[in-house]
Amino acid sequence: MSENRLLAALPKEENQRLRLFLEPVRVEFKQLLMQPGTPIPYVWFPHDFVASDIVEMADGSAVEVATIGNEGMVGTPLFLRETTTTAKAFAQAPGTGMRMRAEDFVSEVIERGGPLHELLHRYTHAFVTQISQTAACNRLHTAERRMCRWILMMHDRVNEDRFPLTQEFMSQMLGVTRQSVSATAGALQEARLITYTRGMMTVLDRQRLETSACECYEKVRRQFERIFDRP
Amino acid sequence: MKRTINEQEFKTLCEEVAARASAILPSMPDGGGGAGPLNESESTGLLLRALFLCVCRHLELDPKAQASELGDDNGFALAQTLEEHMHPEFLYSRIIDECFNGQE
Numbered sequence: 103m104s105e106n107r108l109l110a111a112l113p114k115e116e117n118q119r120l121r122l123f124l125e126p127v128r129v130e131f132k133q134l135l136m137q138p139g140t141p142i143p144y145v146w147f148p149h150d151f152v153a154s155d156i157v158e159m160a161d162g163s164a165v166e167v168a169t170i171g172n173e174g175m176v177g178t179p180l181f182l183r184e185t186t187t188t189a190k191a192f193a194q195a196p197g198t199g200m201r202m203r204a205e206d207f208v209s210e211v212i213e214r215g216g217p218l219h220e221l222l223h224r225y226t227h228a229f230v231t232q233i234s235q236t237a238a239c240n241r242l243h244t245a246e247r248r249m250c251r252w253i254l255m256m257h258d259r260v261n262e263d264r265f266p267l268t269q270e271f272m273s274q275m276l277g278v279t280r281q282s283v284s285a286t287a288g289a290l291q292e293a294r295l296i297t298y299t300r301g302m303m304t305v306l307d308r309q310r311l312e313t314s315a316c317e318c319y320e321k322v323r324r325q326f327e328r329i330f331d332r333p
Numbered sequence: 334m335k336r337t338i339n340e341q342e343f344k345t346l347c348e349e350v351a352a353r354a355s356a357i358l359p360s361m362p363d364g365g366g367g368a369g370p371l372n373e374s375e376s377t378g379l380l381l382r383a384l385f386l387c388v389c390r391h392l393e394l395d396p397k398a399q400a401s402e403l404g405d406d407n408g409f410a411l412a413q414t415l416e417e418h419m420h421p422e423f424l425y426s427r428i429i430d431e432c433f434n435g436q437e
Contacts, residue, residue, distance in 0.1 A: 130377050130378050130381070130406070130407075130408055131406050131407075131408035131409045131412070132377075132381075132408040132412070132426065132429070133377050133408075134377075134430065158427070162424045162427050164424075164427075190430075196406055196408070196409075266404070266406065266409045266413075268409070268412045268413065268416060269416050270412065270416065270424065270425065270426060271426075280422060300402070300403065300413060300417070301403070301409065301412070301413040301416065
């Protein structure tokens with residue numbers, strides 16, 4: 103099982119201090135973690151579950167704006183002193199992680215300061231980079247290149263070559279119809295980069311996925327790596 | 334001919350499960366038994382399991398066979414079963430969220 107990289111990067115004493123406020127959890131597929139307009143009850147530190155932030159429109163259509171795995175934390179608005187959010191966060195891939203009550207996070211991380219506070223500043227910058235890059239990507243890049251980018255991002259976070267992925271979510275992630283999802287996945291399958299059968303995505307050729315993805319994948323990946331580059 | 338499910342039929346099933354939530358949660362296997370109150374993950378899992386069973390019944394599918402093909406994650410098995418049988422297509426995630434909000 104992989105660890106949350108933010109927590110793993112903390113000095114031992116700080117990690118032990120915060121353990122008192124962290125609860126190990128299992129997160130199910132599609133479990134809601136943050137809901138628009140509702141107070142954020144917890145912040146979540148994924149180990150091997152992957153969360154998505156999506157923005158929903160009044161007509162029910164939705165687009166993913168960020169992916170959060172073991173490099174990060176679900177609940178960034180709380181770090182920015184906002185108790186609610188306009189985006190919805192839910193688990194896209196099930197797995198395990200840790201969570202901390204919002205009150206504890208405010209008192210023990212935000213008000214007290216310290217190494218996690220510092221790391222979360224860097225994480226928030228990388229997170230904002232991801233959101234802005236995704237906005238540009240959705241507008242400028244083809245569905246095929248975006249799908250490659252997104253599969254790579256999932257692959258980095260689940261630590262498995264095979265993971266569940268529904269067509270409904272892929273259509274939200276790409277901002278296209280299910281028919282387009284089917285056609286795009288079909289093209290990648292034809293090129294033997296992936297297989298996609300009955301909702302299960304299998305990465306066959308990661309190297310060629312990287313060359314087929316748009317520049318946004320590498321740009322965002324590098325930004326997240328910078329969180330952990332500095333002491 | 335393959336049986337299908339439409340948006341209204343799915344909504345009705347969701348409402349039935351939501352209405353029975355308080356009865357479902359302690360009565361499902363491993364959903365109680367004195368192990369203390371259920372956490373959100375366990376509650377979500379059990380409600381999705383109940384909904385998956387209802388959808389299978391509606392579609393005349395064997396839930397065991399479905400689960401053995403799609404894996405033991407109830408949410409994923411439900412989502413994939415819907416994707417393969419819904420007609421016309423609809424946004425099932427939103428219906429599930431709306432129906433189960435406040436049930437946890």
